[in-house]
Amino acid sequence: MQAEAIVRKLEKVAEDIIYLKLEEKSIAQLALPGQFLHIRIGRGVAPLLRRPFSIAGASPEEKAFSILFRVSGEGTRLMSGLRPGDRMDCLGPLGRGFHTAPLKGAALMVAGGIGIAPLLFLAQHLLGAGHKLVFFYGAPSAGEMVCLERFLFNGAETWLATEDGSAGRRGTVVDLLEGFFLEGRISGSVFACGPRPMLKALQEKNEQWKMPLKFSLEERMACGVGACQGCVVASSPDFMGWGARQYHRVCLEGPVFDAGEVLL
Amino acid sequence: MQAEAIVRKLEKVAEDIIYLKLEEKSIAQLALPGQFLHIRIGRGVAPLLRRPFSIAGASPEEKAFSILFRVSGEGTRLMSGLRPGDRMDCLGPLGRGFHTAPLKGAALMVAGGIGIAPLLFLAQHLLGAGHKLVFFYGAPSAGEMVCLERFLFNGAETWLATEDGSAGRRGTVVDLLEGFFLEGRISGSVFACGPRPMLKALQEKNEQWKMPLKFSLEERMACGVGACQGCVVASSPDFMGWGARQYHRVCLEGPVFDAGEVLL
Amino acid sequence: MTTLSTVLGPLELSCPVLAASGTFGFGEEYSSMLDLSELGGVVVKGLTLEPRWGNPPPRVVETPAGMLNAIGLQNPGLEGFLEREMPRLRHCGTAVIVNINGETEEEFAVLARELSSVEGLAALELNVSCPNVPLGGITFGSSTPILQKLLKKVRPLCRLPLLVKLSPNVTDIAGLARVCRDEGADAVSLINTLKGMVIDTAAKTPLLGNKTGGLSGPAIRPVAVRMVYEVFQEVNIPIIGMGGIMSTEDALQFFMAGARAVAVGTANFVEPRIMPQIISGLRAYLEEEDLEDIGSVIGAAHRET
């Protein structure tokens, strides 16, 4: 559950977004889409806590896996200085991933920004299993989009949205998806990851669409393994009751939740 | 006074001792033997404080200077991972160095362990000025001695002492020096740097030898520039009196002191 | 043979390293990563009479060399604990200490009484220092008369060894420890978290859902060591020391300051195997120093040199 992975490749794939390929056998074998790794940066006391990152892909044959991260603070800044051969202390794979079976219709992947990471891994799985897949990917601008072709080489229908209109449709990825639903051009199970406001919008709109909807949440974590109760998200009222949790732990009961389970 | 130096070379020259060559024009020009640099390690909050290191050599022509450090804690451990091209934030040159003129007789350099560092720079100066120089160098064992020939290529008489007898005479460097004095084989001005007990022993013995004796002291520092009063050493009683300091700041009044100035 | 066993009044531990309350859940989460029986004991998450949902998120935030938490004592309540956690804990192979919390003296009293008759518990830790709840918590541990009154009520009802966990957010920690000793507590746990805040400057509001939280981790270690030293010097009561322990060396600082046992909190999040590592580090230390037991290190920094 705790392992030292070796950095194999570090590549800048978009403005401030880095693709990191690592080697470690057991993580590569055990990883399921939607699970995450809790990564220690350096050996010192600052940064102190581990940082959670979704697994963005895994290849048991190569004993390799990857993460995709955005440089957003001190920890990720330090990670961007890693070099091949460096070691990275990983806890995981952790959490509950996307449980996909049985899949009705297409798999609709809805990614906002760096939320693309777990969906790439999920896509890898679903494509492997022969599922139809449609990608909806939104970001503030084209420059902040990772080049999907490097990850989705098997081909998957892909639709883009950017806030500034620099790639795909202008607007949010949720608007984009809504267009498809309104036109009746598509149906299926929705898998999403992205900023909280995007997921909240999806959750709300889905009250009408009524598609199966699962999303991966982020919350600040300390332990990453369920021990500290630090990373909670409120249960949706339906889930409350005597003995039930009012809060789910994102690290243990999540990070992937059914849209009906949580109150965003 | 604050400058970014560029790492040019990093080399292990003995067990846990690293030679670091850096490039920065103004430091290379201004540095005097006995002065030190106050170095920031990384950009984070831990290590927080700068670390003081004696300047071990400087070449204005090459715009380069060097330090020699022992890996002894978190800061020096991180420094040992520096690579050519990395930048190092230096404050300095700081402090009062060895003021050598007028030199009577030979310059007797007495180094304990990593205390060799400022003396190498002093030797560079003195040899350049045509002075006779004798090196007395002590360390726990041969493995912990830096290879002097890389630094003293101009040639200087050198005597070694190790605690385990693995190189030179068995015993301390102070014993070694005492032997020379007792036999009347040598006289001159003594310049020393090393652990506090060694300097204390020198100071005591010198009450009989009565040679001019200057040594470079170490004390824990915060500011390095005289502002915090953190790095003090007690004045010798002769220096006390109304208005006089009872404590000298090692960073400003030192790090080099006349043996008579301080109470170790 | 060196021994790490240690004695705190009636509480005997085979090893002086405990998991600190709130950082180790109910011992289950980490049990796949380490052998609980290697530990001196586990202090489980703060327990209240009734179940508590705790504070709204965000509940944790990293700070320089530390973290703030404002969990707010989320826990299943006494009944839930006894039904769902205790059966497993009873057989977990290490001493189990329950950290108890009340909004009123009466709640503390009921918890102490009820838990006293539960089989398989090693001790109770009275938490009078939680900075993250609106009622009770730290208020019981901020004033000597209030603490004294609480202990007068609870001590007679508690048939297990009774530890009192004190708050560092006070002017006079030794004065509070003195009350603990006078009222018959068996040991004091030093320290709980320092009350702190981080402001989210983009949102212009305190970052934590609870606004303030408790500061833990290496950042507070110097404060913790000082308080252990001070209490050891001034009050004759066994001490469990904690606050920012990340290594054997850190643990030794606490022992030398006067702690008879130490607890590891935040460091578990960083390095889940830190406790076994510290324990073998202590064993190695005793051997290197040619000492027979950890007792010879305890309070060593007080001896005149």
Add this chain to the structure above:
Amino acid sequence: MTTLSTVLGPLELSCPVLAASGTFGFGEEYSSMLDLSELGGVVVKGLTLEPRWGNPPPRVVETPAGMLNAIGLQNPGLEGFLEREMPRLRHCGTAVIVNINGETEEEFAVLARELSSVEGLAALELNVSCPNVPLGGITFGSSTPILQKLLKKVRPLCRLPLLVKLSPNVTDIAGLARVCRDEGADAVSLINTLKGMVIDTAAKTPLLGNKTGGLSGPAIRPVAVRMVYEVFQEVNIPIIGMGGIMSTEDALQFFMAGARAVAVGTANFVEPRIMPQIISGLRAYLEEEDLEDIGSVIGAAHRET
């Protein structure tokens, strides 16, 4: 034009960033590295009536994201200060605030009276929170009646703006701030250092010559921000905030918590040009946010959202 000027009662500063007492000497050491006139002011090293030699070394030690100091108020005494430092300070181009310290009320009183007639001083800062001296220091700032008595004596004698520097080593910081307000202090400086200790495990003894020292630096920032927030909420008195400020972002936390000015201490040691950097960062922030003055940021974290 944005402005950084700020007002603390009778004390008007052109810029809300000060050098914290004890970390900037008497302003001379850093004057070659930065232009003092860019600063809001310099609070000089703690001054006592008579010269003080301070504590035996070691006096400083690094801790995780912080440091302990136990300088022990080494300073030239009132006379030495007036003779040797004041002539230069008077012309240094920035507001000069003198941090005054006494072992007795009488000493504080004499200092306040004498300094009140010195030309070129902007304010006095009454240090009732030094953890590193055996007499006076923190004892004046640990109890409301003692502080009240001191202020009743000193306030009438002090004709300069009077700031009171409070200690974080207390149960109720707001209570102490309230006394300051009631007794006519013009502002409070929050916070001085937390009392801490590091043990040298090899020597089995406290590392500092004075055994304990004061903890400063980023490690304590969450505690400092919380105390500023708490005092702002509960007491109507201007606040100078400090504790671990290393960046513009950190300074903003203090302003949003309610500080009208901030002071930078330990960070000066790490980055001598940090104050000018923070000042230009604040200017840039106001422009980006389209704010006219720093006043609109002060206390922002208290507004309901």
